[in-house]
Amino acid sequence: MTRGNDRRKTTLARWLGGAGVACALLAAAPPAFAAKDGETLDVRLFKTSDVAPPSACSLRLWQANRDPDTDRFAHVFLEDFGFDHTRTVARIRIGDEVPRLTRIAVGGEPTGYDLHPVQLYRSADGDTRVILDLTFAPEEGEAVEVETGKLTVIRQGFPPFRMTVKGGAGCMTPPAADPAPAADSGAGETDFSNLFRKYEVPTDDVPDTMIEALNRTYDCDWRASLARIGVTGYQTSEEGAIWEMGCSAGMHNAAYVYAQVYLFQPSEFSLMTFQNVKGHPRTSPNVLFNPVWNIAARTVASFTVDRGLGDCGTYERHRLVDARFEMVEYRAKPDCDGAAVEPETYPLIYRR
Numbered sequence: 001m002t003r004g005n006d007r008r009k010t011t012l013a014r015w016l017g018g019a020g021v022a023c024a025l026l027a028a029a030p031p032a033f034a035a036k037d038g039e040t041l042d043v044r045l046f047k048t049s050d051v052a053p054p055s056a057c058s059l060r061l062w063q064a065n066r067d068p069d070t071d072r073f074a075h076v077f078l079e080d081f082g083f084d085h086t087r088t089v090a091r092i093r094i095g096d097e098v099p100r101l102t103r104i105a106v107g108g109e110p111t112g113y114d115l116h117p118v119q120l121y122r123s124a125d126g127d128t129r130v131i132l133d134l135t136f137a138p139e140e141g142e143a144v145e146v147e148t149g150k151l152t153v154i155r156q157g158f159p160p161f162r163m164t165v166k167g168g169a170g171c172m173t174p175p176a177a178d179p180a181p182a183a184d185s186g187a188g189e190t191d192f193s194n195l196f197r198k199y200e201v202p203t204d205d206v207p208d209t210m211i212e213a214l215n216r217t218y219d220c221d222w223r224a225s226l227a228r229i230g231v232t233g234y235q236t237s238e239e240g241a242i243w244e245m246g247c248s249a250g251m252h253n254a255a256y257v258y259a260q261v262y263l264f265q266p267s268e269f270s271l272m273t274f275q276n277v278k279g280h281p282r283t284s285p286n287v288l289f290n291p292v293w294n295i296a297a298r299t300v301a302s303f304t305v306d307r308g309l310g311d312c313g314t315y316e317r318h319r320l321v322d323a324r325f326e327m328v329e330y331r332a333k334p335d336c337d338g339a340a341v342e343p344e345t346y347p348l349i350y351r352r
Helices: 003-016 021-028 208-217 222-229
Strands: 057-063 075-081 087-091 100-107 118-123 128-136 144-155 161-171 197-201 231-235 240-247 255-262 269-271 287-289 291-294 299-305 313-321 324-333 348-351
Touching: 057 144, 075 161, 208 222, 208 255, 208 269, 222 240, 287 299
Parallel strands: none
Antiparallel strands: 057 075, 057 161, 075 087, 087 100, 100 118, 118 128, 128 144, 144 161, 197 231, 231 240, 240 255, 255 269, 255 287, 291 299, 299 313, 313 324, 324 348
């Protein structure tokens, strides 16, 4: 770090420190309208069961008089970052909204995980700012404990919100360097299960806009089907997951559609697509029939039956890579000859 950067951080720490920090920031960014008498900023706590382990490293802050191990609601500030301490996004909850925040300035001497006594965050639209004024415990081992701290939330049109917090920062065990390439068969593939957790999604969490998108994708009574068979989630990061939703409108094949979902606001989603093989069109780019997962390898296989005897159809396998599906294998047996064999032995059409 250059000496110039040291001076900038020291000056920033002095400016941000003390009780007048919120007023200083408000003076720099005046509210678009005056706060109404008695109106307060509705900062809420995250539900403890919704706070999943990070995929790499994280900073977690909770209300000082709460215990995240026993209380249903405790956390107020969540930030994820990589093993190299590169920041991604931080989150707080204001009413039903979960603004995403980016760290834009720091002050004071850094400790582990590039944490500073004073940190300033701003939302993408610039309407929300969060100031952390933290006191760290003496470093012992890899984790960093936040002994005490003040969290200040500033939003245009509201008086500043302040909370006393505790917390900590740490990392999951990093992946081994240069892992062996994943094989095409189920055996011997790289095990991703520690970063790809399967869980049940409450069907009430599925928004109506997602049901509408499912109905447009594949003609079926999706709401009734999900109420009957449920929704399976596969967590891919602290804030993201893939939801697996199925519906059957035929005799032999159940259609499944996958959505990338922002966990703290499920209305933010996108339907995932599957690759096609030339000359073998799909029913829909979003639909996979009769899926079977290999969680450890992050692969999903599909056997689409052409008729009830099961003597013809297609077999395909896809791998989840960076939140998208890549086809790794495609087999087809178009002749319905009465001889039923394992679909994994169908004639090979494509293999990555």
